[in-house]
Amino acid sequence: MKSLFIITLALISSITTYAQKTNITFNETSHYFGNIPEREGEVKYSFICTNNGTHPLTISEIRTGCKCTTCEWEEKSIAPGESGTITAIFDPEGLPGKFIKSIAVFANTTPSVSTLTIRGYVIPQKSGPFGNFPVKMGDIRLSADTINIDGVNRGIIRHKEIEIINSSKEVVELATNSTSKNFVTEITPATLQPLEKGKLTLKWIVTDKEPLGPQTQHITIIQNGKESGAIVTNADVYENFSIYKDNDYSLAPKISLNEQEFDMGQILVNTILEHDIIIKNSGIAELQINKIVCDDPNIAVHLKKGIKSGKSRKMTITVNGKESSFNDTIVKLYTNDPENPVVSYRVKYETVL
Helix, strand or coil, X not given: CHHHHHHHHHHHHHHHHHHCCCCEEECCCEEEEEEEECCCCCEEEEEEEEECCCCCECEEEEEECCCCEEEEECCCCECCCCEEEEEEEECCCCCCEEEEEEEEEEXXXXXXXXXXXXXXXXXXXCCHHHCCCCEEECCEEECCCEEEEEEEECCEEEEEEEEEEECCCCCEEEEEEECCCCEEEEEECCEECCCCEEEEEEEEEECCCCCCEEEEEEEEEEECCEEEEEEEEEEEEECCCCCCHHHCCCCCCCEEEXXXXXXXXXXXXXXXXXXXXXXXXXXXXXXXXXXXXXXXXXXXXXXXXXXXXXXXXXXXXXXXXXXXXXXXXXXEEEECCCCCCEEEEEEEEEEEC
């Protein structure tokens, strides 16, 4: 009985020690903004987080409940005894009345999620002539400065529009310049009188030579001969599947993975660890993995691309952590499977000294 008690006590001590390796505390977990005018811009508040543990603290992700709330933080480890900031940014436009927004902070702590809240009251304001044009750029205002195209296939043409208004008291001559030769942009009318509205039209010719995967391009706005800002376009490019008619994919390849994610646990710095995933082609045509995207410089992915019908192949993920940190990474596989043009695999690991 005595030895059992000692073993149990040691186990509890071990668990407690591990849980206390990283411990995050905040100067406050809820902030009240008070009364905020609806149309006078964003408000910000910086929460101070402190690592009271004995192990480097890493915030891997922060999630908010809506697009009106975003967060900024330094994506690097916080040493024991040191502090960092998480800046909550709230955009009140279009949200009159009381509000309370939750912020989930994911870190290498136990528990792994901490919750912050921001509260306040948005004072309603009339929109005025520029209510539908929140983005100011020189003498004009735009309905948006970002164009998001979530998934676009090679071999098609996509059109997008952004509305513009001349918010100045002078005539404005407008033109554009794009970083992509496959972008055709036009502003009509090209000359805007004071308070006159126009639109920017984007025509994107997605050729079969367009690189697969995430793409970011910029459309520079030129006002009266001078650059005044840029519109950012974000897109995810998939393979061309026009060979399949009427959505008949009976002869197409079909990808499946034996698992969707893997937690490698703790890895010593500069130690290499490998993990294998099995990819199967249960379709008819040969499966091709045409591109692999992973933003984590510590991860390498090894895979021979072609997988014949009914066959499987091993994909090896190699992790070599260079510094102490907690990592939660997505590996994306861009395929010729029309029903699964991109497949995501999640890898989690913690590198320790």
